[in-house]
Amino acid sequence: MELLKERIRKDGIIKPGNVLKVDNFLNHQMDIQLFNEIGKEFKRRFADVKVDRILTIEASGIGIAAVVAQYFDCPVVFAKKSQSINLDGTMLSTQIESFTHKRTYEVIVASRFIKPGENILVIDDFMANGCAALGLVQLIHDAHANVVGIGIVIEKGFQQGGAKLREQGLRVESLAIVDAMDADAQTITFREDS
Template sequence: MNFLEERIVKDGIVKEGNVLKVDSFLNHQMDIELFDQIGAEFKKRFADKNINKILTIEASGIGIACIVAKHFHVPVVFAKKTQSINLEGEMYVAEVESFTHKCKNQVIVAKKFLSEEDHVLIIDDFLANGCALQGLIQLVTEAGATVEGIGIVIEKGFQSGGRIIRNLGYPLESLAIVEAMDSETGEITFREQ
């Protein structure tokens, strides 16, 4: 097990409905030393890529993306979630369905912060069905920018997102891939990488 898998086993809680709760170190209370290790690992995995910007989605991706960005020495842009519809013109807009909240949101990025000159590393905390990632990819594509890579902290390998994104040809690196989890026993199994 790598450092992250060990931490998930130690502090992660398996909830019903295929939800893994990691709010004691990842998405509510945040362990910045762990984030720093995550940043170093992504820097290693994407060492050959020429990345000048990190893109994530609010809210839980922002903290991780900021620490990852320290390792790449680049700025972070986060896509904002919004309900409003009349944003054409100055914004790139994509639609995202939330796995955890079961609702649809628009995500937006101001055009001035993403352009065809950008080589983007997309960072997010979780990959489940891939809706959030597909929204972020759409924003990058709309801007004419390039997706150089995608870094995910925890992928739930038993949901379809990872397969869809890899089949589209994007370089996707997940630091932990949960193959199975059981809400009764709390047992978590990881994919060998």
């Protein structure tokens, strides 16, 4: 998605340790006009599948997933990273390692929000090692629902997350795949640019 790549080049900051900071438009402050274009693009890419529900993980995926869901006319469910007193009933849970936060979370979703046989589209802002997406896929499988695809806004193609998911036969659509970043030169190479 050229509009997204242009925005990353313009406003993204590359930090040491393979960190791409896009908090000024994607995952802290949110550019809703850009999110609308992202929603349209995911709808275009997944137009061939029936989507009953979108699943994401808190917190950065929620805003994007909510906008995307408008184009699919379906609800959004987000996996919570902690138990709270307002969660009740049967829960689906799995362990997810966060590349960004360098810790492991037990994420949970009330089982009543992912029903057997439903078609679930996973949406998230970033993919590095793929652990978040793999964890969400596990939750969907545990619920006996179907993963119809995984939509990622920015994939770090030089890390193995996307490859792991695709090797499992999962459909992954990433709007921008970063193949290389240089923190010193502040340069970024996208897959199509290689």
